[in-house]
Amino acid sequence: MSEPSTTMAWTAGGPSEENPWGVAPGRRRRKLTLDRALFMTVFLGLPVAVFVIFVVVPIGQALFYSLTDWTGFSPVMNFVGLDNYAKLLDDETFLKALRNNVLLTIVVPLVTLVAALAIAVVVTTAGPSTGQVRGLNGSGFYRVVSFFPYAVPAVVIGLLWAQVYDPAAGLLNGMLTGIGLDGFKDYAWLGEVRAAMPASMFVIIWASIGFYTVLFVAAIKGVPAEIYEAARIDGAGRFRTAISITLPSIRDNVQTAYIYLGILTLDAYVFMAALAPGGGPANSTLTMSQHLMNTAFKKSQFGYATSMGVVLALVTLLFAALVFAVFHFAGGRDTKGDVRR
């Protein structure tokens, strides 16, 4: 996917190695003594064994199971080729779930990133226009508060918001009727086809903004202050600075954030399962992952369920590729890459 990050913080201290694959500098290839051979075998063998048994082997098996009609409880399984995949194309519920995931993946990252970027820009560079370039006063407080939800288990966030959205005793309807909007009395936020998806999206956005704010704040702090000072001397206002300086400088971070969020929303299992375990009214919030879990562990169609997993993985990879492509072409003229090297 890409090279490992030699980070801002870490490169600041030591010599950065921009090309970890290349021939390592100097004395790296050492004589292989018995001690060293044993050391490397143990140090590499243990972690790799765990990784292979619990990650690599299951992935391989998944690819195979997805081509069978295995039920999971008998050793009998017939090889059915691509039948499971053909069946997916006719599975209305799966297609609905796929559409829901795509919708989530379009809306949630966009809103989250715009909000997180706005907050990050304000707390780092939108301070007084004289003196040093800096953020608003009290920005530390906003940063801490806004990161809060990241420390809370997603399933608990889901449960918490399910209570907030509760038609009768929930906080939201209590507040809305409290300010005179009686139309919301007993309004089932998660029970109405029209409201369930946006309400669920809001929860994911609410939970994610803080993390990405902190990510962007750290990235913006890595941009040399001289660039901001130069922009200010040239007469750029805050908005212009944010668009022309900040955004291009942290483009890689935005791209990474987009991919992380996309992986989150293409899965979305934990949030959705906690908010509406049944998939919401008319499956309006059902996700592929929920459908997969039902198919596997409730209907015992393990072969069919793994084919959904494969599709989910493919969609995720496709999404990542798409984001890379868009960012590549959108910023193709960007010379930052050259500057960094």
Place this chain on the structure above:
Amino acid sequence: MSAVTLDKPVAARSEGVRRTPGDALVAGTSHTMLIIWSVIVIVPFCWVVLSSFKTSKEILSSPFSLPAEWSFENYTSAWTKAGIGTYFFNTVIVVGTALVLVMLLGAMCAYVLARFEFLGRRVIYYTMLAGLTFPVFLVIVPLFFVLQGIGLLNTLPGLILTYVAYALPFTVFFLYAFFKTLPDDVYEAAMMDGAGEWRTFFQIMLPMAAPGMAGVAIFNFLGLWNQFLLPVALNTDRDNYVLTQGMASFSSQAGYNVDFGALFAGVVLTVLPVLVVYLIFQRRIAGTVSTGTFR
């Protein structure tokens, strides 16, 4: 020229005084928006804490009313009757053990990958990296049977090993970059003094990597404490439930007579330890987050 340079710090110090009307406007709007956002973040938590002291009847009658009496009854009932206490200890055992193991194995793996040149190094690194992006859902079904095959399904050791395996790519990925930056001279000096590979790692290189280890450990802690999918699929024995899974079943299983008071108390009990860890380490988290980019 020298006057300008001398002036600068003075200007910086007095910037609070020299505000333009535009500054005030921007600051005002930004503060308003950020305060609204902070309220949206904080209020649900406060509401949960408040509700956790109310009886179910009070909760259902009004979302805002204060409890008639502040008692910890909900907490005791969540802790004992709903089994949150058991789940809590299970979670501490599973997350604690998995954390130690994954940090150790991750450091070992990252160290060798970062500092030794050998055949297959890239293959291992890239495979790990790929493991970072694959959705867990792809493997959840086969994983169920792998664990069943080695007799660890529905056991805490099985869950611990799975946690380790799925936190490993992240850990290796970050520590790799960290071990790369450690100076070679120290290693050479240790070797010269006859320390041997093992002692060099445990007594010299590992302590030097402590800051990086700490950052990654915090993230692993948050991630593992909040893990939900793996236990739900692989740990279905009620006695072995972890907190997140216990909370989910608590809210769904009770059906119509959910003990709402205890549910809210359970939420508070689940969130509290993580929140404490977060508040203690939030500065370090802010520092580590910046490293989490595929660049």
